[in-house]
Amino acid sequence: MKHRGSNNDIDSDHIPVSKKPMLSAPGAAWDDPAAALASARHEFGEHGGVNMSIEASTTFTVMEPEIMRRIFTGELCPDRDFIYSRHFNPTVLNLGRQMAALEGTEAAYCTASGMAAISSVLMEMCSSGGHVVAPQTLYGGTHSLLTHFLPTVCNITTSFVDIMDHAAVGDAIVEGKTKVLYLESMSNPTMTVADVPKLSRIAHDKGVMVVVDNTLAPLVLSPARLGADVVVHSISKFISGGADIIAGAICGPAKLVNSMMDLHQGSLMFLGPTMNAKVAFELSERVPHLGLRMKEHGARASALATRLKKMGLSVIYPGLEDHPQHDLLKAMMNKDYGFGGIMCVDMETEERANQLMHLLQNYTQFGLMAVSLGYYETLMCCSGTSINSGMNDEEKALAGISPGLVRMSVGYTGTLEQRWGQLEKAISRMQEPGLFGKNSKCTERSMSVNRIS
Numbered sequence: 001m002k003h004r005g006s007n008n009d010i011d012s013d014h015i016p017v018s019k020k021p022m023l024s025a026p027g028a029a030w031d032d033p034a035a036a037l038a039s040a041r042h043e044f045g046e047h048g049g050v051n052m053s054i055e056a057s058t059t060f061t062v063m064e065p066e067i068m069r070r071i072f073t074g075e076l077c078p079d080r081d082f083i084y085s086r087h088f089n090p091t092v093l094n095l096g097r098q099m100a101a102l103e104g105t106e107a108a109y110c111t112a113s114g115m116a117a118i119s120s121v122l123m124e125m126c127s128s129g130g131h132v133v134a135p136q137t138l139y140g141g142t143h144s145l146l147t148h149f150l151p152t153v154c155n156i157t158t159s160f161v162d163i164m165d166h167a168a169v170g171d172a173i174v175e176g177k178t179k180v181l182y183l184e185s186m187s188n189p190t191m192t193v194a195d196v197p198k199l200s201r202i203a204h205d206k207g208v209m210v211v212v213d214n215t216l217a218p219l220v221l222s223p224a225r226l227g228a229d230v231v232v233h234s235i236s237k238f239i240s241g242g243a244d245i246i247a248g249a250i251c252g253p254a255k256l257v258n259s260m261m262d263l264h265q266g267s268l269m270f271l272g273p274t275m276n277a278k279v280a281f282e283l284s285e286r287v288p289h290l291g292l293r294m295k296e297h298g299a300r301a302s303a304l305a306t307r308l309k310k311m312g313l314s315v316i317y318p319g320l321e322d323h324p325q326h327d328l329l330k331a332m333m334n335k336d337y338g339f340g341g342i343m344c345v346d347m348e349t350e351e352r353a354n355q356l357m358h359l360l361q362n363y364t365q366f367g368l369m370a371v372s373l374g375y376y377e378t379l380m381c382c383s384g385t386s387i388n389s390g391m392n393d394e395e396k397a398l399a400g401i402s403p404g405l406v407r408m409s410v411g412y413t414g415t416l417e418q419r420w421g422q423l424e425k426a427i428s429r430m431q432e433p434g435l436f437g438k439n440s441k442c443t444e445r446s447m448s449v450n451r452i453s
């Protein structure tokens with residue numbers, strides 16, 4: 001076995017230089033994200049195992065001092081010449097290749113969380129004085145990052161607009177100052193679907209880059225294929241699928257990823273949002289069955305949303321024909337992955353939202369009251385008092401988050417009929433007079449012993 005960085009390597013023509021794209025997905029024809037993923041390079045284990053080995057080292061040796069100097073000057077390519085795992089690690093790099101293939105981008109870098117991906121990409125793309133245009137309806141953490149942290153700490157400001165009003169988006173862009181149009185492919189929690197092709201054209205015409213958070217719709221939508229420049233993910237959600245790992249990714253042009261990783265200037269180097277190699281290994285094992293899981297999440301959400309709608313409930317799900325962007329989504333989506341696994345039920349008041357969630361968790365065992373999404377069990381939360389609690393009432397109203405909005409991330413355990421029975425039973429129980437009054441049998445105590453195991 002030849003030690004990497006030997007003298008042979010120094011003189012070899014094969015040493016990729018830093019200007020060469022790193023982490024690139026192979027040039028396979030890209031018609032379906034799952035097909036691209038299957039064509040991505042497969043790493044084998046050190047002893048020929050079908051799974052790759054985990055490279056757990058934080059630091060890497062070189063055979064000659066010259067090699068180290070050349071890595072630090074950027075002359076050698078870190079995707080072969082590893083030096084330190086905050087910068088590059090082969091196991092994390094492998095997950096990066098999978099993410100790049102999944103999103104159809106040249107490169108990808110995996111981070112310790114979705115927020116790490118979002119904050120470091122925005123800090124890289126907008127230096128002090130930079131400006132972002134973003135939708136009024138966004139994941140609460142991102143909304144707070146743009147509203148509070150970035151302006152006060154980094155002098156990066158944001159104008160929030162109605163993303164369906166394309167003229168307003170164009171007007172909000174200040175040429176020369178606006179660096180990023182930030183979108184969510186499907187907004188969390190209101191399930192607004194962004195017209196990525198049109199919005200990208202508006203931004204590009206004014207020299208602005210487009211960053212899309214595709215956390216709610218991996219495989220369902222491929223924003224980079226629709227015109228976006230960068231796709232970010234909270235891998236903690238559907239891609240992980242186990243509600244047991246916090247992780248993120250930035251998928252985009254090699255030039256951007258390389259500059260973020262620059263040893264002397266890159267935001268990833270100095271903010272240090274590094275993914276652990278053991279985490280990257282775990283996640284790499286889950287990416288191949290993401291397609292199967294997304295199909296099932298989508299099929300369940302679609303069936304439940306349709307039936308709830310028929311019962312007369314106010315349901316928001318982009319797979320329903322009456323959703324304002326249903327046709328747009330149909331025109332943009334990859335076939336066979338459904339309309340996504342998230343739906344919202346508007347119970348109008350916080351009290352009714354809480355009653356429904358209590359019954360669904362503690363009386364019928366339909367799902368779990370918890371934030372986050374993409375788990376195999378159904379997760380439910382009242383958005384206004386949880387993930388979006390950082391927004392004031394006016395911001396919530398602009399974002400379309402009513403006080404009774406229950407976001408459901410629909411799981412796929414059990415059978416559809418079993419889960420529908422549980423949902424129906426909870427809803428009819430809500431109509432029983434006096435259930436939540438003083439003499440209610442359904443007290444906090446009786447509920448908590450009834451938790452799903």
Ligand SMILES: Cc1ncc(COP(=O)(O)O)c(C=O)c1O
Nearest residue numbers: 113114115139188215234236247
């Ligand atoms: C759409 C979206 N983006 C980003 C994040 C942040 O991801 P993480 O929790 O992995 O930091 C979340 C978390 O809920 C999210 O829903």
